[in-house]
Amino acid sequence: MYIPEHYKITDEDLIDEFIRYNGFATIISPNTEYALITHIPMELEYDDQGNRLLRGHLAKANPHGKYLLENPGATAVFLSDFNHYISSSWYNYAEAPTWNYMSVHVSGPVRILDDRETADSVRDLTKRHEKDIGGDLDFDKLPSGVLKQLRYVTGIEMKVEKTEAVFKLSQNQDTINFDRIVQKLKATGSPKSVKMADAMMKLRDLFYNG
Template sequence: MYIPAIYKNENQEDIKKFIAENGFAILVNQTNAKLWATHIPLILDENEAGKAILVGHISKENPQGESFKTNTEVLAIFTGVHSYISSSWYDHENVPTWNYVAVHVYGKVKTLNLEEATKSLKKLVDKYEATSEKPLRIEDLSKQTMLQARGITAFEIEITGIEAVKKMSQNRDAKNHQNIISELEKTGCPNSILVAQEMSKKP
Protein backbone atom coordinates (compact mmCIF):
# COMPACT_ATOMS: atom_id res chain seq x y z
CA MET A 1 0.00 0.00 0.00
CA TYR A 2 1.06 3.60 -0.43
CA ILE A 3 2.45 4.99 2.85
CA PRO A 4 3.99 8.46 3.10
CA ALA A 5 7.27 8.16 5.03
CA ILE A 6 6.00 10.19 7.99
CA TYR A 7 3.20 7.66 8.62
CA LYS A 8 5.22 4.45 8.07
CA ASN A 9 5.42 2.23 11.17
CA GLU A 10 8.54 0.05 11.23
CA ASN A 11 8.49 -0.79 14.94
CA GLN A 12 8.25 -4.61 14.80
CA GLU A 13 7.14 -5.02 18.42
CA ASP A 14 4.42 -2.42 17.90
CA ILE A 15 3.26 -4.23 14.76
CA LYS A 16 3.15 -7.62 16.54
CA LYS A 17 1.13 -6.09 19.38
CA PHE A 18 -1.24 -4.47 16.89
CA ILE A 19 -1.90 -7.78 15.09
CA ALA A 20 -2.45 -9.55 18.42
CA GLU A 21 -4.98 -6.91 19.51
CA ASN A 22 -6.71 -6.59 16.12
CA GLY A 23 -6.73 -10.20 15.00
CA PHE A 24 -9.98 -10.14 13.01
CA ALA A 25 -8.56 -9.70 9.53
CA ILE A 26 -9.53 -9.66 5.86
CA LEU A 27 -7.81 -12.41 3.88
CA VAL A 28 -7.48 -11.54 0.18
CA ASN A 29 -6.33 -13.57 -2.81
CA GLN A 30 -7.36 -14.37 -6.36
CA THR A 31 -10.07 -17.02 -6.47
CA ASN A 32 -11.79 -18.18 -9.65
CA ALA A 33 -10.03 -15.40 -11.60
CA LYS A 34 -11.32 -12.60 -9.39
CA LEU A 35 -10.30 -10.93 -6.13
CA TRP A 36 -11.79 -12.68 -3.11
CA ALA A 37 -11.90 -11.57 0.53
CA THR A 38 -12.88 -13.44 3.69
CA HIS A 39 -13.27 -11.92 7.16
CA ILE A 40 -11.62 -14.24 9.70
CA PRO A 41 -9.54 -14.26 12.89
CA LEU A 42 -5.82 -14.86 12.34
CA ILE A 43 -3.09 -15.56 14.91
CA LEU A 44 0.53 -14.49 14.60
CA ASP A 45 2.83 -17.42 15.38
CA GLU A 46 6.12 -19.12 14.38
CA ASN A 47 6.57 -22.38 12.49
CA GLU A 48 9.07 -25.10 13.43
CA ALA A 49 11.77 -23.32 11.43
CA GLY A 50 11.27 -20.17 13.50
CA LYS A 51 9.70 -18.20 10.64
CA ALA A 52 6.81 -15.83 11.29
CA ILE A 53 3.42 -17.18 10.20
CA LEU A 54 -0.27 -16.41 10.43
CA VAL A 55 -2.61 -19.27 11.34
CA GLY A 56 -6.32 -19.49 10.61
CA HIS A 57 -9.14 -21.40 8.95
CA ILE A 58 -12.14 -20.93 6.68
CA SER A 59 -15.16 -23.06 5.85
CA LYS A 60 -14.56 -25.88 3.36
CA GLU A 61 -17.56 -24.47 1.50
CA ASN A 62 -15.57 -21.28 0.84
CA PRO A 63 -14.03 -21.46 -2.68
CA GLN A 64 -11.03 -19.51 -1.42
CA GLY A 65 -9.68 -22.65 0.24
CA GLU A 66 -9.59 -24.56 -3.03
CA SER A 67 -7.71 -21.69 -4.65
CA PHE A 68 -4.87 -22.07 -2.14
CA LYS A 69 -3.74 -25.15 -4.08
CA THR A 70 -2.90 -23.18 -7.22
CA ASN A 71 -2.50 -19.60 -6.00
CA THR A 72 -0.47 -19.36 -2.81
CA GLU A 73 -0.02 -15.57 -2.72
CA VAL A 74 -2.30 -13.96 -0.12
CA LEU A 75 -2.74 -10.64 1.65
CA ALA A 76 -4.07 -10.30 5.20
CA ILE A 77 -5.36 -6.85 6.16
CA PHE A 78 -5.58 -5.85 9.82
CA THR A 79 -7.37 -2.60 10.68
CA GLY A 80 -7.46 -0.61 13.90
CA VAL A 81 -8.92 2.64 15.17
CA HIS A 82 -9.88 5.33 12.68
CA SER A 83 -11.72 8.63 12.57
CA TYR A 84 -12.59 11.59 10.35
CA ILE A 85 -10.46 14.67 11.05
CA SER A 86 -12.09 18.03 10.29
CA SER A 87 -9.77 20.77 9.07
CA SER A 88 -11.97 23.22 10.99
CA TRP A 89 -10.01 22.05 14.04
CA TYR A 90 -6.78 23.61 12.71
CA ASP A 91 -5.64 27.19 13.24
CA HIS A 92 -5.18 27.53 9.47
CA GLU A 93 -7.03 26.66 6.27
CA ASN A 94 -6.60 23.10 5.02
CA VAL A 95 -8.55 20.06 3.81
CA PRO A 96 -10.17 17.38 5.99
CA THR A 97 -8.53 13.97 6.30
CA TRP A 98 -8.79 10.62 8.09
CA ASN A 99 -6.59 9.19 10.86
CA TYR A 100 -6.18 5.42 11.02
CA VAL A 101 -3.94 2.46 11.81
CA ALA A 102 -3.56 -0.58 9.54
CA VAL A 103 -1.18 -3.44 8.80
CA HIS A 104 -0.88 -5.41 5.54
CA VAL A 105 0.75 -8.84 5.78
CA TYR A 106 1.83 -10.60 2.59
CA GLY A 107 2.66 -14.29 2.45
CA LYS A 108 2.43 -17.75 0.97
CA VAL A 109 -0.39 -19.97 2.18
CA LYS A 110 -0.42 -23.73 2.67
CA THR A 111 -3.25 -25.90 3.95
CA LEU A 112 -2.98 -28.08 7.05
CA ASN A 113 -4.00 -31.67 7.71
CA LEU A 114 -6.66 -32.57 10.30
CA GLU A 115 -4.18 -32.97 13.17
CA GLU A 116 -2.53 -29.64 12.37
CA ALA A 117 -5.96 -28.03 11.96
CA THR A 118 -6.96 -29.18 15.45
CA LYS A 119 -3.78 -27.64 16.89
CA SER A 120 -4.51 -24.35 15.14
CA LEU A 121 -8.07 -24.37 16.50
CA LYS A 122 -6.67 -24.90 20.00
CA LYS A 123 -4.40 -21.84 19.64
CA LEU A 124 -7.32 -19.72 18.48
CA VAL A 125 -9.68 -20.89 21.22
CA ASP A 126 -7.04 -20.62 23.96
CA LYS A 127 -6.28 -17.02 22.96
CA TYR A 128 -9.85 -15.80 23.05
CA GLU A 129 -10.99 -17.92 26.00
CA ALA A 130 -8.10 -16.70 28.19
CA THR A 131 -10.22 -14.02 29.88
CA SER A 132 -13.35 -16.16 30.27
CA GLU A 133 -14.55 -17.07 33.75
CA LYS A 134 -14.93 -20.69 32.63
CA PRO A 135 -12.59 -21.05 29.63
CA LEU A 136 -13.60 -23.51 26.93
CA ARG A 137 -10.89 -26.00 25.98
CA ILE A 138 -10.70 -27.89 22.69
CA GLU A 139 -9.42 -30.91 24.63
CA ASP A 140 -12.71 -31.04 26.59
CA LEU A 141 -14.99 -31.14 23.54
CA SER A 142 -16.54 -34.46 22.57
CA LYS A 143 -15.43 -36.43 19.50
CA GLN A 144 -18.88 -35.79 18.06
CA THR A 145 -18.46 -32.03 18.37
CA MET A 146 -14.91 -32.13 17.03
CA LEU A 147 -16.14 -33.81 13.85
CA GLN A 148 -16.97 -30.24 12.82
CA ALA A 149 -13.23 -29.69 12.36
CA ARG A 150 -13.57 -31.75 9.17
CA GLY A 151 -15.67 -28.93 7.76
CA ILE A 152 -12.87 -26.37 7.74
CA THR A 153 -9.82 -25.63 5.63
CA ALA A 154 -7.08 -24.74 8.11
CA PHE A 155 -3.95 -23.04 6.86
CA GLU A 156 -0.79 -21.22 7.74
CA ILE A 157 0.70 -18.26 5.91
CA GLU A 158 4.48 -17.90 5.81
CA ILE A 159 5.01 -14.15 6.02
CA THR A 160 7.03 -12.63 3.18
CA GLY A 161 6.39 -8.95 3.85
CA ILE A 162 4.69 -6.50 6.20
CA GLU A 163 3.57 -2.92 5.60
CA ALA A 164 2.26 -0.87 8.52
CA VAL A 165 0.76 2.60 8.61
CA LYS A 166 -0.05 4.73 11.63
CA LYS A 167 -1.54 8.05 10.48
CA MET A 168 -2.12 10.08 13.62
CA SER A 169 -1.61 13.70 12.53
CA GLN A 170 2.18 13.47 12.87
CA ASN A 171 2.38 16.24 10.26
CA ARG A 172 0.74 18.77 12.60
CA ASP A 173 2.54 21.03 15.08
CA ALA A 174 2.03 20.54 18.82
CA LYS A 175 -0.77 23.12 19.08
CA ASN A 176 -2.86 21.70 16.23
CA HIS A 177 -2.12 18.13 17.31
CA GLN A 178 -3.59 18.87 20.73
CA ASN A 179 -6.55 20.69 19.16
CA ILE A 180 -7.37 17.58 17.14
CA ILE A 181 -7.23 15.41 20.26
CA SER A 182 -9.56 17.78 22.12
CA GLU A 183 -12.06 17.92 19.28
CA LEU A 184 -12.06 14.15 18.85
CA GLU A 185 -12.82 13.73 22.55
CA LYS A 186 -15.76 16.13 22.24
CA THR A 187 -17.45 14.06 19.51
CA GLY A 188 -18.55 11.34 21.91
CA CYS A 189 -17.91 8.82 19.12
CA PRO A 190 -16.16 5.71 20.52
CA ASN A 191 -13.86 5.38 17.49
CA SER A 192 -12.91 9.06 17.61
CA ILE A 193 -12.15 8.84 21.31
CA LEU A 194 -9.92 5.82 20.69
CA VAL A 195 -8.05 7.78 18.01
CA ALA A 196 -7.59 10.64 20.50
CA GLN A 197 -6.14 8.16 22.99
CA GLU A 198 -3.79 6.78 20.34
CA MET A 199 -2.68 10.30 19.42
CA SER A 200 -1.99 11.05 23.08
CA LYS A 201 0.51 8.22 23.40
CA LYS A 202 4.19 9.12 23.39
CA PRO A 203 6.06 8.11 20.19
Protein backbone atom coordinates (compact mmCIF):
# COMPACT_ATOMS: atom_id res chain seq x y z
CA MET A 1 0.00 0.00 0.00
CA TYR A 2 1.31 3.44 -0.89
CA ILE A 3 1.55 5.55 2.27
CA PRO A 4 3.04 9.06 2.35
CA GLU A 5 5.39 9.20 5.32
CA HIS A 6 3.36 11.77 7.27
CA TYR A 7 0.29 9.50 7.20
CA LYS A 8 2.09 6.29 8.22
CA ILE A 9 1.18 4.75 11.60
CA THR A 10 3.60 2.31 13.27
CA ASP A 11 2.33 2.20 16.85
CA GLU A 12 1.29 -1.45 17.29
CA ASP A 13 -1.09 -0.74 20.17
CA LEU A 14 -2.90 1.87 18.09
CA ILE A 15 -3.06 -0.49 15.11
CA ASP A 16 -4.35 -3.37 17.26
CA GLU A 17 -7.04 -1.10 18.72
CA PHE A 18 -8.09 -0.11 15.20
CA ILE A 19 -8.32 -3.74 14.05
CA ARG A 20 -10.37 -4.77 17.07
CA TYR A 21 -12.80 -1.89 16.60
CA ASN A 22 -13.05 -2.32 12.82
CA GLY A 23 -12.95 -6.11 12.75
CA PHE A 24 -14.91 -6.71 9.54
CA ALA A 25 -12.11 -7.52 7.10
CA THR A 26 -11.74 -7.87 3.37
CA ILE A 27 -9.53 -10.90 2.61
CA ILE A 28 -7.68 -10.64 -0.70
CA SER A 29 -5.73 -13.39 -2.46
CA PRO A 30 -3.95 -12.94 -5.80
CA ASN A 31 -5.24 -15.12 -8.61
CA THR A 32 -4.30 -15.70 -12.23
CA GLU A 33 -7.05 -13.46 -13.64
CA TYR A 34 -8.89 -11.62 -10.87
CA ALA A 35 -8.16 -11.42 -7.16
CA LEU A 36 -10.24 -13.58 -4.83
CA ILE A 37 -12.01 -11.33 -2.31
CA THR A 38 -14.07 -12.31 0.73
CA HIS A 39 -15.60 -10.18 3.50
CA ILE A 40 -15.54 -11.72 6.99
CA PRO A 41 -15.30 -10.69 10.65
CA MET A 42 -11.89 -11.45 12.16
CA GLU A 43 -10.53 -11.55 15.69
CA LEU A 44 -7.03 -10.40 16.62
CA GLU A 45 -5.24 -12.75 19.02
CA TYR A 46 -1.72 -13.50 20.26
CA ASP A 47 -0.13 -16.93 20.53
CA ASP A 48 2.20 -18.07 23.34
CA GLN A 49 5.21 -16.68 21.47
CA GLY A 50 3.65 -13.25 21.14
CA ASN A 51 2.86 -13.61 17.44
CA ARG A 52 -0.17 -11.68 16.24
CA LEU A 53 -2.87 -13.86 14.69
CA LEU A 54 -6.10 -13.10 12.88
CA ARG A 55 -8.87 -15.70 13.05
CA GLY A 56 -12.12 -15.88 11.14
CA HIS A 57 -14.27 -18.18 9.04
CA LEU A 58 -15.90 -18.28 5.64
CA ALA A 59 -18.54 -20.45 4.02
CA LYS A 60 -17.21 -23.86 3.06
CA ALA A 61 -18.89 -23.41 -0.32
CA ASN A 62 -16.72 -20.34 -0.94
CA PRO A 63 -13.89 -21.36 -3.34
CA HIS A 64 -11.63 -18.88 -1.57
CA GLY A 65 -11.21 -21.39 1.25
CA LYS A 66 -9.90 -24.10 -1.04
CA TYR A 67 -7.65 -21.57 -2.73
CA LEU A 68 -6.15 -20.58 0.63
CA LEU A 69 -5.44 -24.23 1.38
CA GLU A 70 -3.26 -24.41 -1.73
CA ASN A 71 -2.09 -20.77 -1.82
CA PRO A 72 -1.82 -19.61 1.79
CA GLY A 73 -0.58 -16.03 1.34
CA ALA A 74 -3.26 -13.34 1.74
CA THR A 75 -3.93 -9.77 2.82
CA ALA A 76 -6.64 -8.62 5.21
CA VAL A 77 -7.87 -5.04 4.76
CA PHE A 78 -9.51 -3.19 7.65
CA LEU A 79 -11.26 0.13 7.05
CA SER A 80 -12.74 2.56 9.54
CA ASP A 81 -16.52 2.75 9.42
CA PHE A 82 -16.28 6.40 8.37
CA ASN A 83 -14.31 8.60 5.96
CA HIS A 84 -14.92 12.14 4.78
CA TYR A 85 -14.43 14.73 2.07
CA ILE A 86 -12.22 17.63 3.15
CA SER A 87 -12.96 20.91 1.39
CA SER A 88 -9.94 23.10 0.69
CA SER A 89 -12.16 26.09 1.45
CA TRP A 90 -11.60 25.12 5.08
CA TYR A 91 -7.88 26.00 4.82
CA ASN A 92 -6.43 29.47 5.21
CA TYR A 93 -4.63 29.11 1.88
CA ALA A 94 -5.40 27.90 -1.64
CA GLU A 95 -5.16 24.12 -2.07
CA ALA A 96 -6.99 21.20 -3.68
CA PRO A 97 -9.72 19.36 -1.75
CA THR A 98 -8.93 15.89 -0.42
CA TRP A 99 -10.34 12.93 1.51
CA ASN A 100 -9.61 11.71 5.03
CA TYR A 101 -9.70 8.01 5.91
CA MET A 102 -8.03 5.26 7.94
CA SER A 103 -7.00 1.80 6.79
CA VAL A 104 -4.82 -1.09 7.97
CA HIS A 105 -3.50 -3.83 5.67
CA VAL A 106 -2.27 -7.05 7.29
CA SER A 107 -0.52 -9.77 5.29
CA GLY A 108 0.78 -13.23 6.07
CA PRO A 109 0.40 -16.98 5.57
CA VAL A 110 -3.03 -18.48 6.22
CA ARG A 111 -3.65 -21.81 7.94
CA ILE A 112 -6.93 -23.72 7.66
CA LEU A 113 -8.27 -24.51 11.14
CA ASP A 114 -9.45 -27.95 12.17
CA ASP A 115 -13.02 -28.51 13.39
CA ARG A 116 -12.25 -27.89 17.07
CA GLU A 117 -10.27 -24.74 16.34
CA THR A 118 -13.04 -23.47 14.08
CA ALA A 119 -15.63 -24.00 16.81
CA ASP A 120 -13.38 -22.22 19.33
CA SER A 121 -12.93 -19.32 16.91
CA VAL A 122 -16.67 -18.92 16.29
CA ARG A 123 -17.33 -19.21 20.03
CA ASP A 124 -14.79 -16.46 20.83
CA LEU A 125 -16.18 -14.21 18.09
CA THR A 126 -19.73 -14.70 19.36
CA LYS A 127 -18.76 -14.10 23.00
CA ARG A 128 -16.94 -10.87 22.21
CA HIS A 129 -19.71 -9.35 20.14
CA GLU A 130 -22.47 -10.48 22.49
CA LYS A 131 -20.58 -8.56 25.19
CA ASP A 132 -20.36 -5.51 22.92
CA ILE A 133 -24.14 -5.39 22.48
CA GLY A 134 -24.98 -6.36 26.05
CA GLY A 135 -26.37 -9.68 24.85
CA ASP A 136 -26.57 -12.96 26.71
CA LEU A 137 -26.40 -15.54 23.92
CA ASP A 138 -24.35 -18.54 25.07
CA PHE A 139 -22.78 -20.25 22.07
CA ASP A 140 -22.44 -23.57 23.89
CA LYS A 141 -26.15 -23.61 24.78
CA LEU A 142 -27.32 -23.34 21.19
CA PRO A 143 -29.34 -26.37 19.99
CA SER A 144 -27.23 -29.16 18.54
CA GLY A 145 -28.92 -28.65 15.18
CA VAL A 146 -27.66 -25.07 15.12
CA LEU A 147 -24.14 -26.05 16.19
CA LYS A 148 -24.04 -28.58 13.36
CA GLN A 149 -23.98 -25.60 10.99
CA LEU A 150 -20.28 -25.33 11.83
CA ARG A 151 -19.73 -28.09 9.27
CA TYR A 152 -20.58 -25.53 6.59
CA VAL A 153 -17.79 -23.07 7.46
CA THR A 154 -14.03 -23.09 7.02
CA GLY A 155 -12.01 -21.56 9.85
CA ILE A 156 -8.84 -19.68 8.95
CA GLU A 157 -5.91 -18.22 10.86
CA MET A 158 -3.48 -15.67 9.45
CA LYS A 159 -0.07 -15.22 11.07
CA VAL A 160 0.67 -11.52 10.81
CA GLU A 161 3.99 -10.96 9.04
CA LYS A 162 3.46 -7.52 7.52
CA THR A 163 1.36 -4.60 8.73
CA GLU A 164 0.75 -1.32 6.91
CA ALA A 165 -1.36 1.42 8.47
CA VAL A 166 -2.44 4.75 7.03
CA PHE A 167 -4.36 7.32 9.05
CA LYS A 168 -4.89 10.24 6.67
CA LEU A 169 -6.33 12.77 9.08
CA SER A 170 -4.98 16.15 7.89
CA GLN A 171 -1.88 15.84 10.07
CA ASN A 172 0.14 17.24 7.15
CA GLN A 173 -1.47 20.61 7.93
CA ASP A 174 -0.32 23.02 10.62
CA THR A 175 -2.29 23.07 13.86
CA ILE A 176 -4.30 26.13 12.80
CA ASN A 177 -5.64 24.42 9.68
CA PHE A 178 -6.01 21.08 11.48
CA ASP A 179 -8.25 22.72 14.07
CA ARG A 180 -10.20 24.59 11.38
CA ILE A 181 -10.92 21.29 9.62
CA VAL A 182 -12.10 19.71 12.88
CA GLN A 183 -14.47 22.60 13.52
CA LYS A 184 -15.85 22.48 9.98
CA LEU A 185 -16.44 18.74 10.28
CA LYS A 186 -18.28 19.23 13.57
CA ALA A 187 -20.35 22.01 12.02
CA THR A 188 -21.28 19.76 9.09
CA GLY A 189 -23.09 17.70 11.69
CA SER A 190 -23.47 14.35 9.91
CA PRO A 191 -22.71 11.14 11.82
CA LYS A 192 -19.59 10.44 9.77
CA SER A 193 -18.31 14.04 9.87
CA VAL A 194 -18.61 14.08 13.67
CA LYS A 195 -16.84 10.71 13.89
CA MET A 196 -14.04 12.03 11.71
CA ALA A 197 -13.66 15.15 13.84
CA ASP A 198 -13.55 13.02 17.00
CA ALA A 199 -10.92 10.69 15.51
CA MET A 200 -8.76 13.65 14.51
CA MET A 201 -8.95 15.19 17.97
CA LYS A 202 -8.21 11.87 19.65
CA LEU A 203 -4.94 11.64 17.73
CA ARG A 204 -4.03 15.34 17.70
CA ASP A 205 -1.42 15.06 20.46
CA LEU A 206 0.22 12.10 18.73
CA PHE A 207 0.46 14.03 15.48
CA TYR A 208 1.87 17.25 16.89
CA ASN A 209 3.44 16.32 20.22
CA GLY A 210 4.23 12.63 19.79
